[in-house]
Amino acid sequence: MEIKITKAATLKEKPDSSALGFGKIFTDHMFIMDWNVDKGWYNARIVPFGNISLHPASTVLHYGSEIFEGLKAYRRADGKVQLFRPMENIRRMNNSAERLCLPQIPEEDALQALETFVSLEQDWTPSAEGTSLYLRPFMFGNDETLGVHAVHNATFAIIASPVGSYYKEGINPVKIMIEDEDVRAVRGGTGYAKCGGNYAASNRAGERAEKKGYSQVLWLDGVERKYIEEVGAMNVMFMINDEIVTPMLSGSILPGITRKSCIEVLKKAGYKVSERLLSVDELGEALENGSLKEAWGCGTAAVVSPIGELCYKDVKYTINNGEIGKVTQMLYDTLTGIQWGKLQDTFGWTYPIK
């Protein structure tokens, strides 16, 4: 694939690493390419970061035809920049695209786009502890008509943002509220796809939780409202006695890449990991009788985030005295060690940028 590069006339000043937050600052350029049902992908280009102009009838503005991905570029101690399991994101993006009737991107083209873009923007990868360059590939339907159908035109783009921690708590435990009113997704719907609509549907419950002092909600399944699913921006894991339980991939939760990586690290370290149904009643019992030892969420933005408090039907439960647990800390240290190049990558997960 040929990628035409037009560099920005002036480059922005790089931000202070201590004030990054999440997704507020953007780099100098963006990758963009267009798709038409007859032409396929065309006009792959890197251009100065800026607004995208859309027809007012553009599909994405009316029918939510949009998917996205999230991955990070990490600055290693030796100064080089590396990605973490980028092919996993590319494959998940194509699965999401299939669900939303958006076009597939050949894996090698998606990887070339990411690599070329990150290589050009790599000076934006911060080096302070816990910081990285968050990459946000996204695709949307862009037909200029109001008919409802699979799109004939689409746009794919990648933007990048230097980030610190996603939660204001950093690595300190977060407070999560179990949602028993709204649901996020159902089997047969779009729960397993990373599409904007899932997040739009989550906002009302998220707002209510925030007003009560919680970072995010923990969703229950949409049919029986009984089984634990995932949190707003991360998958969840619970250590009940010596079993680590995480909801199985049922079709309504996102198959997280951090989730998959945690499972591999835990199994290699000899832990018993079960991907299974976990009812809110079983979790409640484990909270009551003290068999719930640790709980954490995992995701690209959230990394590994200990859960220090769970609230269900206005009853508050403190987990592990509100402190980070041993297993949570081990996972955090192992994953971030590999991602930032401080530990040897025995899994073959890292992808250095030239």
Ligand code: PLP
């Ligand atoms: N679940 C949801 C709803 C998410 O938004 C994310 C973040 O991407 C995750 C789980 C974790 O996925 P990953 O580890 O691939 O970032």
Ligand code: COI
């Ligand atoms: C990520 O972790 O990459 C996500 O996409 C979460 C996001 C909704 C902030």
